[in-house]
Amino acid sequence: MGRKILLNNIDIPxxxxxxxxxxxxxxxxxxxxxxxxxxxxxxxxxxKSGLRGRGGAGFPTGMKWSFLDKRTNNxxxxxxxxxxxxxxxxxxxxxxxxxxxxxxxxxxxxCYALGVNTCYIYVRGEFKYIIGILxxxxxxxxxxxxxxxxxxxxxxxxxxxxxxxxxxxxxxxETALLESLEGKRGNPRIKPPFPASKGLYDCPTVVNNxxxxxxxxxxxxxxxxxYAKLGTGKSTGTKLISASGHIKNQGVFExxxxxxxxxxxxxxxxxGGMKNGKLMKAVVAxxxxxxxxxxxxxxxxxxxxxxxxxxESLADGGFETGTMLGSGGLIVYDEDSCIVRNTWNFTRFYxxxxxxxxxxxxxxxxxxxxxxxxxxxxxxxxxDIDLLTSIARxxxxxxxxxxxxxxxxxxxxxxxxxxxxxEFHVKHPEIIKNIKHGNFQKYIL
Amino acid sequence: MHSFKIxxxxxxxxxxxxxxxxxxxxxxxxxxxxxxDGKQKSALLPIxxxxxxxFGGWLTTDIMDYVAGLLNxxxxxxxxxxxxxxxxxxxxxxxxxxxVCQTGxxxxxGGDDMLNYLEQKLGIKAGQTxxxxxxxxxxxxxxxxxxxxxxMQVNSEFQEHLTExxxxxxxxxxxxxxxxxxAKESKWVEKFF
Numbered sequence: 201m202g203r204k205i206l207l208n209n210i211d212i213p214x215x216x217x218x219x220x221x222x223x224x225x226x227x228x229x230x231x232x233x234x235x236x237x238x239x240x241x242x243x244x245x246x247x248k249s250g251l252r253g254r255g256g257a258g259f260p261t262g263m264k265w266s267f268l269d270k271r272t273n274n275x276x277x278x279x280x281x282x283x284x285x286x287x288x289x290x291x292x293x294x295x296x297x298x299x300x301x302x303x304x305x306x307x308x309x310x311c312y313a314l315g316v317n318t319c320y321i322y323v324r325g326e327f328k329y330i331i332g333i334l335x336x337x338x339x340x341x342x343x344x345x346x347x348x349x350x351x352x353x354x355x356x357x358x359x360x361x362x363x364x365x366x367x368x369x370x371x372x373x374e375t376a377l378l379e380s381l382e383g384k385r386g387n388p389r390i391k392p393p394f395p396a397s398k399g400l401y402d403c404p405t406v407v408n409n410x411x412x413x414x415x416x417x418x419x420x421x422x423x424x425x426x427y428a429k430l431g432t433g434k435s436t437g438t439k440l441i442s443a444s445g446h447i448k449n450q451g452v453f454e455x456x457x458x459x460x461x462x463x464x465x466x467x468x469x470x471x472g473g474m475k476n477g478k479l480m481k482a483v484v485a486x487x488x489x490x491x492x493x494x495x496x497x498x499x500x501x502x503x504x505x506x507x508x509x510x511x512e513s514l515a516d517g518g519f520e521t522g523t524m525l526g527s528g529g530l531i532v533y534d535e536d537s538c539i540v541r542n543t544w545n546f547t548r549f550y551x552x553x554x555x556x557x558x559x560x561x562x563x564x565x566x567x568x569x570x571x572x573x574x575x576x577x578x579x580x581x582x583x584d585i586d587l588l589t590s591i592a593r594x595x596x597x598x599x600x601x602x603x604x605x606x607x608x609x610x611x612x613x614x615x616x617x618x619x620x621x622x623e624f625h626v627k628h629p630e631i632i633k634n635i636k637h638g639n640f641q642k643y644i645l
Numbered sequence: 646m647h648s649f650k651i652x653x654x655x656x657x658x659x660x661x662x663x664x665x666x667x668x669x670x671x672x673x674x675x676x677x678x679x680x681x682d683g684k685q686k687s688a689l690l691p692i693x694x695x696x697x698x699x700f701g702g703w704l705t706t707d708i709m710d711y712v713a714g715l716l717n718x719x720x721x722x723x724x725x726x727x728x729x730x731x732x733x734x735x736x737x738x739x740x741x742x743x744x745v746c747q748t749g750x751x752x753x754x755g756g757d758d759m760l761n762y763l764e765q766k767l768g769i770k771a772g773q774t775x776x777x778x779x780x781x782x783x784x785x786x787x788x789x790x791x792x793x794x795x796x797m798q799v800n801s802e803f804q805e806h807l808t809e810x811x812x813x814x815x816x817x818x819x820x821x822x823x824x825x826x827x828a829k830e831s832k833w834v835e836k837f838f
Contacts, residue, residue, distance in 0.1 A: 275681075287749035287787040318681075325694070325732045326788050328801045332836040361679040362837070366690050366730035369786070383689035383722075385729040401684055444750035444791035451792045488749055488787075529791065531750050545752045549786050555729075 202469070203430065205418035205438055206411070207454040210298050216333065218340035221301040227346055229420040233309045234354040237420075242313035246416060248424030250436035255281055255372070255409030256487060256527040258511050267396035268314055269404040277405040278311050279381065280321040280413055282330070283365050283372040286487035287549060288529030291440035292410035294452040296323075296330050299414075300337035304360065306413040308346060309420055311358050314406055318359050322377050325366040334362045369553035373601045374407040376555065387555050388601035411440050431457035435510035439528050441470075446480075446534035448472035461485075461507045461514075462499050465532060478534040482618075485514055486526020488546045489606030491613030492539070493523050519613065538635075539621050543614040544572035550607035561604040564595040568611055575622060578629030585622045589615055663700060663711045672834055673715065685716050689726055692716070693733055694833040702742070703734040731785070732801070739774040739781035741819050745797040748787040754794035759807045760784055766816065779820065802831055 204210075214220035221227075233242050247262030268276060280303070284292040296303055303321070311319050323331050338360050341347040349357045363381055365371050371380045375389035378400050399405020415437065419427045428436045435457040444450050447465065449472040455464060465480070466473045474480055483498040484490060499507055502521035507513055514525045533542065551565035568591050571584050592608035599605070615622060625632050665673060673692055680687035692712055693704065700708050709723040716723075727733045734742075745760045760771060763782055767775055771784040790796035793805035804815055818824055829835075 284789055285787060288791050290789050290791050290793075293789055324789065325690075325730070326798060326801060328831070328833065328836055329803070335837060359679075363687075364691055364694060364833075364836075366694065367732035368730050380690065381687060382684070383686035383716075383718075383726065385725055401681065442792055444794060445753060450794075484749075531753075531791070533753065537753055542749075542753070545748060549748050552786050 202454065202456045202459065203438065204454050205422075205430075206295065206302065206414055206440060207298075207452075216298060216300055216337070218301060218337070218344060221299070222344075226301055227305050229417045230305055230308050230312075230346060231352065233312055233420055234352050234356055239313045239315055242309060242420065245419055245424035246313070249419040249427040250424075250434060251412065251415055251419060251427070252434070252436075252511065253409055254411035254415065254439065254528070256286065256489070258525065261408065261412055264396070264408070265310075265314060265406060267394070268406055269397045270315060272404060274403040275318065276314060276316045277400045277403055278307065278314055278316045278319045279374075279377065279400060279405060279407045280307060280319065280410060281372060281374065281377060281407050282321050282323040282327070282410045283377060284327075284410070284527075285324055285369040285372050285553075286489065286527045286529055287546065288444060288484060288487045288531045289442050289527045290444075291442045291452045291528060293327055293330060294442075295410060295414060295440065296327075297333060300333050301341070302414045302417055303334070303410055304337050304341050304346070306416045307360055308341075308351070308358060310406075310408070310413050310416050312356055316406075317357050319361070320381060320400075321360065321362045322371070322381055323362055323364055324371070325364050328364070331362050331364055338362065368555075369549075370555045370601070370603060373603065376601065377407060378405065385555070387557050388603075390600055432508065432510055433512055435512060435525075439509070439525070441509070441528045441530055443471050443530050443532070445530075445532040446475050446478065446537070447532045448475050455509055457508075457510045459509050460499075461509055464509050464530075471530075471532070474532070474534055476534075478536065480532060481535045481537055482533040482539060484523075484529070484531040484533075484610075486524045487529035488531075488549065489602075489609060490524040490526040491519055491522075491609050492542075492617065493521075493613070494617050497521055497617070498523075519609070520616070523613070538576075539614050539618040540572065540576050540625050543611055544569065544576045546610045547572050547607065550603065554603060554607070558599040558604065560595045560598040561607065564591050564604070565607045567591050568607070572611075575625045576632070578625065578632035580622075580626045580629075582623070582626050584626070585615060585619065663705075663707045665696075665699060669695065669699060669834055672838065676837055677716070686718050686722065689716060689718075689723065690730070691833075691837060693723070693727060697733060698833050702740065703736060703738050705735075737774070740779050742781045742783065742800055743797055744783045744785040744788070744799075745771070746786070746788045746790065746795065747784045750791035751787075751794040751796060755807075756795040759795045759797065759809075759812065762809050762812060766812065780816075800828075800831070 209224045251261045252258040368386045370376045371386040373388045376386040380386040395405040430437045441453050453470050464470045480495040484492050501516045511525045516522045547569045551569045554561045554565050556562045574580050592611045595604045596608040677685050677688045710720045713720040713723045774781040795807045796805045
């Protein structure tokens with residue numbers, strides 16, 4: 201069994217409530233930090249831990265914290281990004297549902313380190329029930345003097361509020377999230393200035409993912425150096441992986457970042473292998489935005505080494521032969537899956553979710569969707585395949601926020617690794633038109 | 646061709662008194678107080694959720710103007726937000742909104758079959774409302790339930806591992822109004838406290 205430091209105790213009945221959580225060791229990191237450490241010492245432990253942002257970008261958390269502008273007299277904010285919307289990703293939802301107090305605990309310690317007295321948790325609107333769970337947990341924390349004024353007689357004051365989104369993937373981008381939190385449309389901001397200097401209400405702000413902030417708890421409890429001993433290389437600690445698609449055991453797993461992709465997908469401890477005895481065709485390793493890889497390249501790097509579940513190993517080979525750990529949203533496709541169809545599906549998603557500010561993304565995602573639609577329905581031309589690559593390259597790098605890149609990568613990688621399948625769609629329209637999904641039209645209100 | 650209906654028409658409802666009850670108004674002011682002085686606009690999304698639910702499930706100009714007045718902001722600031730986020734409706738919708746996920750894992754695990762089944766069962770296409778005004782059926786993008794695919798939401802509450810039998814049961818219960826208590830609990834205004 202791999203070591204569990206986030207999902208430990210998750211099966212204890214009542215762990216979502218304060219009393220049981222506290223009895224099983226909960227909130228000890230708050231006591232340790234507030235009573236025995238200075239805020240800078242807390243930040244130092246997080247730096248030593250090597251923790252990298254768990255939302256998708258993998259940016260070192262301690263470094264992000266150190267950018268926070270502490271020179272101004274303006275208030276500072278910590279905003280927890282719980283707008284989990286990346287297709288394939290559902291780990292934060294699971295964590296917040298099962299152990300809401302772990303997030304609250306992580307927020308208290310993080311706010312103490314950052315000198316923040318007001319914190320908002322931005323939860324996607326579709327997680328309405330999670331908003332209720334979090335508010336209950338926050339209430340209990342107030343009642344037990346872990347929130348509010350003078351927490352544990354330390355003189356530290358903190359208020360946490362839950363803020364709902366209303367159905368917009370783009371609000372997971374940190375500056376769009378801040379716009380949304382200010383009551384506006386979720387249009388990402390031009391950077392710089394970065395949130396660390398001008399964020400929420402133009403005040404210095406740190407935005408971190410749910411899992412990142414929850415991980416601060418075990419880091420403080422065990423010490424940054426001990427934490428850094430878990431995992432391998434620059435992928436320290438454990439990671440929550442959301443596993444879905446054509447596998448036997450779908451769900452959220454905590455892994456230490458030292459196991460191979462093969463072990464994760466095929467061992468009974470995790471995904472349990474393929475459903476219905478089929479073969480694995482492809483894997484999206486880190487949410488819909490990262491490049492899709494064929495089975496051969498997800499299990500072994502182009503050098504023939506075992507691919508590991510780490511930031512570095514999954515990225516080995518760059519985008520030519522590698523991918524990214526991203527948010528840890530792992531989708532497995534069996535031999536019967538149609539890659540063209542899947543690419544169209546993702547592109548439709550990005551077209552729907554584009555905020556519309558930047559022309560390359562607003563127009564490009566729509567054109568890619570249209571071209572993929574006709575390929576998928578047997579009406580494509582050979583030239584369409586190059587056309588798709590050309591559109592994708594014109595979006596990539598030419599937009600304010602990474603949604604543009606995220607829409608381009610699945611298309612480019614699908615063509616890179618499954619070009620024959622695209623060509624088949626052009627060469628055999630009579631077959632394509634007669635398969636089950638050949639006439640698929642949906643309307644979205 | 647795959648098509649998206651984007652509605653920007655602004656409607657008025659007749660015979661609906663647009664004003665929160667004193668109890669709800671009290672809670673609304675508590676929510677506004679969670680944001681700094683002068684930043685009351687931040688409360689727009691939570692209050693629109695509550696307003697939409699309290700005033701019949703979709704937003705009219707009257708409702709949006711009322712919310713603008715509560716927050717002391719211009720009506721256009723509410724309209725532009727209401728038309729950006731897909732959980733807000735500016736067209737009439739049914740009492741129960743069935744949103745069936747069509748993205749990624751749901752797409753490869755039967756999400757489209759579930760949508761087709763619902764279309765057949767309710768006799769409407771995705772994007773339409775049944776004649777009795779009870780159900781609106783929508784095809785939506787990722788709901789964050791990928792490991793429990795196929796999933797849908799009924800008025801923003803998850804229904805997972807869908808099968809045709811499970812859908813039959815859900816529709817039957819909704820038709821017979823069996824979940825009144827649960828519906829009360831799952832109101833937006835209750836989630837914030």
